[in-house]
Amino acid sequence: MEQALSRPETPAWISRSAALVDAFWRPFAGFLDELGRLLRFLGEVLRAGRSRHQYWDVVRYQLYQVGWQSVPIAILAGVFVGGIFAIQIYENLFQFGATAMLGGISASITVREVGPLMIALLLGGRIGAFTTAELGTMNVTDQIDAMRCLATDPIKYLVVPRYYALILMSWVLTVIGIVIGVLGASVVSWFICNVNFYLFFSNVASLVDLYSFLSGLVKSMCFGVLVSTVSCYYGFHTHGGAEDVGRNVNKTVVVLGIGILALDYVLAILNDAIYAAFVAAR
Amino acid sequence: MIVFRDLYKSFGTKHVLRGINLTVHEGETLFIIGASGTGKSVTIKHLVGLLKPDAGEIWLDGEEITHYDERQFMNVRKKCSMVFQNPALFDSLSVGENVAFPLRRHTKLSDAEIRERVGENLALVNMAGSGDAMPHEISGSMAKRVSLARSIALRPKYLLYDEPTTGADPITANTLNALIKDMARKLKVTSIVVSHDMESVRQVADRVAMLYQGNFIYDGKPSELSTTDNGFVRQFVSGSAEGPMAD
Numbered sequence: 001m002e003q004a005l006s007r008p009e010t011p012a013w014i015s016r017s018a019a020l021v022d023a024f025w026r027p028f029a030g031f032l033d034e035l036g037r038l039l040r041f042l043g044e045v046l047r048a049g050r051s052r053h054q055y056w057d058v059v060r061y062q063l064y065q066v067g068w069q070s071v072p073i074a075i076l077a078g079v080f081v082g083g084i085f086a087i088q089i090y091e092n093l094f095q096f097g098a099t100a101m102l103g104g105i106s107a108s109i110t111v112r113e114v115g116p117l118m119i120a121l122l123l124g125g126r127i128g129a130f131t132t133a134e135l136g137t138m139n140v141t142d143q144i145d146a147m148r149c150l151a152t153d154p155i156k157y158l159v160v161p162r163y164y165a166l167i168l169m170s171w172v173l174t175v176i177g178i179v180i181g182v183l184g185a186s187v188v189s190w191f192i193c194n195v196n197f198y199l200f201f202s203n204v205a206s207l208v209d210l211y212s213f214l215s216g217l218v219k220s221m222c223f224g225v226l227v228s229t230v231s232c233y234y235g236f237h238t239h240g241g242a243e244d245v246g247r248n249v250n251k252t253v254v255v256l257g258i259g260i261l262a263l264d265y266v267l268a269i270l271n272d273a274i275y276a277a278f279v280a281a282r
Numbered sequence: 283m284i285v286f287r288d289l290y291k292s293f294g295t296k297h298v299l300r301g302i303n304l305t306v307h308e309g310e311t312l313f314i315i316g317a318s319g320t321g322k323s324v325t326i327k328h329l330v331g332l333l334k335p336d337a338g339e340i341w342l343d344g345e346e347i348t349h350y351d352e353r354q355f356m357n358v359r360k361k362c363s364m365v366f367q368n369p370a371l372f373d374s375l376s377v378g379e380n381v382a383f384p385l386r387r388h389t390k391l392s393d394a395e396i397r398e399r400v401g402e403n404l405a406l407v408n409m410a411g412s413g414d415a416m417p418h419e420i421s422g423s424m425a426k427r428v429s430l431a432r433s434i435a436l437r438p439k440y441l442l443y444d445e446p447t448t449g450a451d452p453i454t455a456n457t458l459n460a461l462i463k464d465m466a467r468k469l470k471v472t473s474i475v476v477s478h479d480m481e482s483v484r485q486v487a488d489r490v491a492m493l494y495q496g497n498f499i500y501d502g503k504p505s506e507l508s509t510t511d512n513g514f515v516r517q518f519v520s521g522s523a524e525g526p527m528a529d
Binding site: 145149 | 360367371372383387
């Protein structure tokens with residue numbers, strides 16, 4: 001009687017298929033879950049940032065920490081990236097006898113793509129990791145709870161100023177990176193590729209317009225939001241001890257590395273669509 | 283007055299608080315004692331909104347605060363300050379700036395007035411003249427005292443201490459006990475102290491409540507702890523390994 005009532009065994013192929021689907025679905029569900037939490041955190045920050053009363057003294061401090069201290073790195077990166085670009089592009093242009101386009105092409109790519117991307121990756125590595133480590137350590141040593149108990153909203157005091165600072169300094173550093181990158185490319189072009197300054201800059205204006213410049217700045221703002229969201233989120237969600245701080249710093253660097261490139265791709269598509277619809281059509 | 287009424291709190295399958303009832307009267311120093319992991323800290327964290335109960339009510343000065351949101355709790359926290367087991371000083375700020383932190387955020391005092399208030403508060407915890415030191419330059423005992431000075435900066439009505447003497451040497455523990463008594467006397471605060479240090483209970487407490495398996499099993503005077511009929515309480519007070527709690 002008992003045997004007659006027992007459920008029939010699931011065929012092996014169904015079990016295997018279910019396990020396979022589960023193996024693919026689980027990481028995807030985990031990704032969606034994490035993305036949802038990140039967006040909810042961003043929502044909390046936007047709500048706190050809307051308040052009229054902000055901690056401007058902390059914003060000033062963060063501007064110094066995030067921005068001023070990153071200027072030397074942005075300059076160095078700009079010089080090298082600009083130089084590398086000039087050398088690489090020169091080889092191709094030389095084959096087609098189009099070395100006069102060297103300046104225009106280097107400047108165009110630097111303004112639209114390399115400048116914002118280079119600064120975002122630098123900020124992600126330098127400021128993103130630092131922010132997660134700092135907030136994570138504050139969390140595991142009860143400093144964030146202590147701040148809450150002193151009737152101060154930690155999102156407003158610790159996170160919102162970092163958003164302001166990162167967005168503003170992303171712009172400033174991107175402009176610095178672009179200018180230094182183009183200057184670096186022009187110097188390398190002169191000394192290594194025998195393309196003088198006059199020839200280098202003669203085509204810049206025809207290939208770099210205001211739209212390119214503005215799209216670069218919008219991109220750097222989006223990267224600034226991404227860096228601050230990811231780094232603050234992982235800092236705020238560090239529990240346990242030193243090992244968790246290390247793990248979350250690592251997560252921040254990996255997520256920002258991939259996230260910045262993925263966001264850059266999405267923005268490039270959007271940018272092209274907007275350019276085709278509104279700018280090129282005119 | 284603080285009232286916890288039928289308060290329940292679980293973490294997953296672990297039922298920490300199982301319907302606790304407790305009233306804290308104005309001006310008294312109440313010690314909540316109990317073994318580690320019985321929910322002593324969990325109880326006081328509900329009062330400042332760091333934890334939300336699963337069921338039950340919390341009343342503060344005749345107002346129910348159980349379902350307050352984060353913004354409403356900001357006002358509760360000005361009235362109810364907490365001293366953490368870990369001193370939790372902001373390590374990017376000096377000792378003086380740590381004490382000044384709540385004053386800068388919640389008062390309109392001038393810089394000179396804030397400096398004066400910081401000096402007063404540091405003097406109250408026997409740390410006068412150490413305002414320029416950074417948190418990593420002072421000892422653990424000093425950090426605990428600075429943490430207390432920061433918590434009293436806004437002159438709260440209630441002070442919650444989470445295991446203030448845990449990990450402290452006997453001399454430091456006595457100093458901290460004396461400070462808790464001093465704060466109650468000089469600032470007229472109502473104190474709730476979470477502890478399992480029976481020496482502190484004997485020195486400081488006006489009243490003691492003991493948590494065991496999610497409920498208060500004793501609520502009375504510290505002098506009556508050793509003569510109570512409750513075997514669990516007697517075992518905890520004597521620190522004996524043998525007894526009903528070992529089962």
